[in-house]
Amino acid sequence: MTSHRLLRRCLLAALSATLVASAATGVARAEPSDVAAAAVTFSDTFDGAAGSAVNSSRWTLETGDNVNNHERQYYTSGTNNAALDGQGHLVITAKKENPANYQCWYGTCQYTSARLNTSGKFSAQYGHVEARMKIPRGQGMWPAFWMLGTDIGSVGWPNSGEIDVMENVGFEPSTVHGTLHGPGYSGSAGVGAGYSLPGGQAFADAFHTFAVDWAPNSIKWSVDGVVYQTRTPADVSGKTWAFNKPFFLILNLAVGGYWPGDPNSSTAFPAQLVVDSVTVTTGDAPTGGAIRGLAGKCVDVAAANSANGTPVQLYDCNGTSAQNWTVGSDGTIRALGKCLDVTGGGTADGTTVQLYDCNGTAAQKWAVSSANDIVNPQANKCLDVTGNSSANGTRLQIWTCSGGANQKWTVG
Template identity: 50%
Template sequence: MRTPRLLLTALTVVVTLTGGLVAGTSGERAEAAIGPVTWSDEFNAASGAPVDGTKWKFDIGGGGWGNNEQQYYTDSTRNVYHDGQGHLAITARKENPAGYQCHYGTCQYTSGRILTSGKFSQAYGRFEASIKIPRGQGIWPAFWMLGGGDWPNTGEIDIMENVGKAPNTVYGTVHGPGYSGGEGIGGNRSIGAPLADGFHNYRVDWSPNLIVWYLDGSEYFRVTPSNLGGDRWVFDHPFFMILNVAVGGYWPGYPDSTTSFPQTMLIDYVRVSAWTSDGGGGGGALKSAMNGRCIDIPAANPVDAAPLQMYDCNGTAAQQWSVNADGTVTAMGKCMDAAAAGTANGTAIQLYTCNGTGAQRFTLTAAGDLVNVPAGRCVDIVERNSANGARLQLWDCTGGSNQKWTRG
């Protein structure tokens, strides 16, 4: 939730960004295939009920939040509550009944900011919400995500932001090391009426090395590592969600005589779905295009550091690989792993206890490349050996048949 550096129109996004997104050009990214819903809140509680504490917690305070914002966030049901009509309401009010102190003195406004930190986070998938935003100069609603507490190194994904002075425009942005605050990289879409006039669906589809933004199901922006100008891509680990209504700040400016209070953001639902590179995440063979043999755990013995091999496809558990929403590739309860977290050419591919490291994050692209995400290199059959027992390694993606895999 920071001022974006690059606010591209939808037309500019299409022209500028699609040129670098050709399938199979070294396995840079994989389009998201959406799996089952993994988390949701439909906000069907009774009128006046508080937010579900098993799913959300509060940020509280009036320290400006890094943006010179003017509100004090509370955990009161005056600011965050169910409306009894299937919505959660986050209301900004011009008031200070408790004498809240803000960074500039006595606060003039209260509002709410809720987040799933410590309760739910996920890497990759579809994150969406149906929201009717508030309106007015200085009003700043947002639906966004953080990758941890070390901002910007752990990343930020802004799914929806609006500033009241641009009532028809939604902004989507990423922030990370070297592209944070006013240097954030983002796009936008404007429609023919204020977004506050009705509910709209705001969404990102996030998969390894690709994030795509949508308004009401229509794409308006996408970003990959190639758009970062050499800065580090930090969107390869779980993020949590945030909903809030800020008042004032460097980007939106401040309320004036035209701004009325209270201002309420209504949320109809928030839903998160899994990502899977095979569209379903179920187990199955990973078969080589070179010789038709399958990736195999030797002797079906899932010990740590077992070197993965090629073997005649036989349908056993040693060859049933699940390509999962978190980027892991698993069989017999353990993960495909780049040995010693190596990223260089020749790094052996082995089986290892799942540990959440980048050594175990892979993506199977539409072109059939099985790419280790941190290395940007492909799983490769060593020396194009077509025999049973041939070993696997990481190698620069060449497009060769010894690096092409299909689900069997």
């Protein structure tokens, strides 16, 4: 095992989640300040003897074909298509073979591969979900790391929701995709975006880290720490946002299908998806402390009054309980036992914020981004210092995110 890999093993235990998403446009980078107190709830670094099976307490191997996407492979159990390599990797191998006369939707199967999931063994609701992988190359290859709602057995797909952390189709060697599927926006109508490596580099040439940071009403995607898209309920055009509930994990390597097309004479087999690690961290331990903004002043509850409707303002930092905020995994920001709240649940520019009994509404959900914005996803607007004034007592409000200094905050 290399020293790099040993270091990564140690760091995985300390990694934490950014349970939030940036509303800022353009590309952002996840910085070390994003790593707050959190709990590693799932971690598999695939250590074990070469040729051994994946840990069955974490993963289930699915079997069969997939007519829905017109994929060509038959997913097998055992270690023929999914095994550890003895060097700390899970290797999912697609082969051009049919050793057991498997039958597929199109007749006798031409390929075998593997698909693993954590259904019934692990699920999460919100957190930082990542996999470090090296994907295969070749026409017709379709590797993916994704999630499905745990209620799929009762509500079906796409009502269950689907979060595609990473998909690649072989004819796009430099590009991966992150997509949401839900009721009314599934299949080719899914909501997502692609991310391409610079200079025509191919994802098959090196390991890369693919991740989502998932919070209430907010999901952001990144590759190697570079955030390339953020999605909120505003992106599903009034349809149901199906992502505020538990999901389980899936890893697979498909061959062929509607999207990637079938392999051709240029496609080399066997093809391998090499998985270095899969980790999920959640924000079970909230961050706490002052929230500093314009001119180094603090977010403050006026007169330290815990009554409902008390204004939240900018004020000299003084270390009192009126300025001691906790940012929880439920998307709330709390002080004096109550929640930071958008007055009246408003979404318009200039709507003030206040302290109010915590009630679970969207008016009390916030996302703290790596760009140092504090966003109310319902309004898709930023916490803002009214009039860009740093005077003590200046009321805080929500306003269209502009990137200005009066919308930048340091938490803790």
